[in-house]
Amino acid sequence: xxxxxxxxxxxxxxxxxxxxxxxxxxxxxxxxxxxxxxxxxxxxxxxxxxxxxxxxxxxxxxxxxxxxxxxxxxxxxxxxxxxxxxxxxxxxxxxxxxxxxxxxxxxxxxxxxxxxxxxxxxxxxxxxxxxxxxxxxxxxxxxxxxxxxxxxxxxxxxxxxxxxxxxxxxxxxxxxxxxxxxxxxxxxxxxxxxxxxxxxxxxxxxxxxxxxxxxxxxxxxxxxxxxxxxxxxxxxxxxxxxxxxxxxxxxxxxxxxxxxxxxxxxxxxxxxxxxxxxxxxxxxxxxxxxxxxxxxxxxxxxxxxxxxxxxxxxxxxxxxxxxxxxxxxxxxxxxxxxxxxxxxxxxxxxxxxxxxxxxxxxxxxxxxxxxxxxxxxxxxxxxxxxxxxxxxxxxxxxxxxxxxxxxxxxxxxxxxxxxxxxxxxxxxxxxxxxxxxxxxxxxxxxxxxxxxxxxxxx
Numbered sequence: 001x002x003x004x005x006x007x008x009x010x011x012x013x014x015x016x017x018x019x020x021x022x023x024x025x026x027x028x029x030x031x032x033x034x035x036x037x038x039x040x041x042x043x044x045x046x047x048x049x050x051x052x053x054x055x056x057x058x059x060x061x062x063x064x065x066x067x068x069x070x071x072x073x074x075x076x077x078x079x080x081x082x083x084x085x086x087x088x089x090x091x092x093x094x095x096x097x098x099x100x101x102x103x104x105x106x107x108x109x110x111x112x113x114x115x116x117x118x119x120x121x122x123x124x125x126x127x128x129x130x131x132x133x134x135x136x137x138x139x140x141x142x143x144x145x146x147x148x149x150x151x152x153x154x155x156x157x158x159x160x161x162x163x164x165x166x167x168x169x170x171x172x173x174x175x176x177x178x179x180x181x182x183x184x185x186x187x188x189x190x191x192x193x194x195x196x197x198x199x200x201x202x203x204x205x206x207x208x209x210x211x212x213x214x215x216x217x218x219x220x221x222x223x224x225x226x227x228x229x230x231x232x233x234x235x236x237x238x239x240x241x242x243x244x245x246x247x248x249x250x251x252x253x254x255x256x257x258x259x260x261x262x263x264x265x266x267x268x269x270x271x272x273x274x275x276x277x278x279x280x281x282x283x284x285x286x287x288x289x290x291x292x293x294x295x296x297x298x299x300x301x302x303x304x305x306x307x308x309x310x311x312x313x314x315x316x317x318x319x320x321x322x323x324x325x326x327x328x329x330x331x332x333x334x335x336x337x338x339x340x341x342x343x344x345x346x347x348x349x350x351x352x353x354x355x356x357x358x359x360x361x362x363x364x365x366x367x368x369x370x371x372x373x374x375x376x377x378x379x380x381x382x383x384x385x386x387x388x389x390x391x392x393x394x395x396x397x398x399x400x401x402x403x404x405x406x407x408x409x410x411x412x413x414x415x416x417x418x419x420x421x422x423x424x425x426x427x428x429x430x431x432x433x434x435x436x437x438x439x440x441x442x443x444x445x446x447x448x449x450x451x452x453x454x455x456x457x458x
Contacts, residue, residue, distance in 0.1 A: 041086035073374035076121035091117035160204035164191035234265035359407035376407035
């Protein structure tokens, strides 16, 4: 439930009712179908609208106050990340790096440091570790010794003390490199109150002493160096011409196909709108127009303020609501086109099959292929069939039995049922339908175990 000025009273009422430790019977639960699941860090990604849900408080429900949520995700499971996803993890801290400035010029109150964590999950026969980049505010209290998060993680490093990190942002790029960072809403706390936390604390001496571990190939970020694009000469082009080459690797033009970077310039006419989803910064969408057509772009806060002449984001927003924001009629847009190429390390390695770039899809799958996923709603796992001898030369660098793990939101399967379903009430006006011993029509053996399918209806 998102706060809004119009529904503030209802928001506060729901917030006050849903106190820690209380249990409820919920009915008339509406599902939110357009939620951005990549921003959900819970293992169940079904989103409901709390404002329209009915809650009935259970008697003595505060007996659950000693129950703590435990992230089910593992570090090794993050190897299946195919697109940006938020998630939680409980782990031990192996090492913490020194602090360094987070800003481009080294100024400001933000700092960043790296943490290596381990939770005992395995990749093959080796334990997997995760390099986590942590952003935080610099310490403002004299004698504090550093930011509280940095001090806390340094105290946990090498000690039998597990930590739970909530809302990590993980992603894998097109080159197979990973990035794991905190966000402004990340929470890092002691994780010893959970079952996994106690288990990690007991195994800390063994896990922290491991030297032969597996990690992730991570994206390297260069140190921020201010670059003055206004002084660089760019090739004049038009929207329609640039669109044709923007995402094309092989254009047939040698200069474009082999240059690591090319610099382009558009002449455009500006237009209007407002902020990022968290409301903290301006992220202003504009329509770029030239004689060849239109192109939608977003500009950052600094550019929006400079073009409009306002001092801060609040003044800009107020003027925008009042219809008093005026940009220059004509401006120049400069665009850098980067050519992505595989590194020598990637060329020599066996590349995994291409993954989906989104998880909001329906996958055809046999029941035996379905998997739980700590990061996505569902996943389908399959084995690539053997390559025929006549095609082996074309697949010299592809493993013959590579596994494809594809996240999805729904799966379409063919199944048969030989037993009647059972029906039981599930809340006011709702029913739960359970069917046991359901067989997969695509099963490989007649004695394959059956599945249980559950659905709900009114």
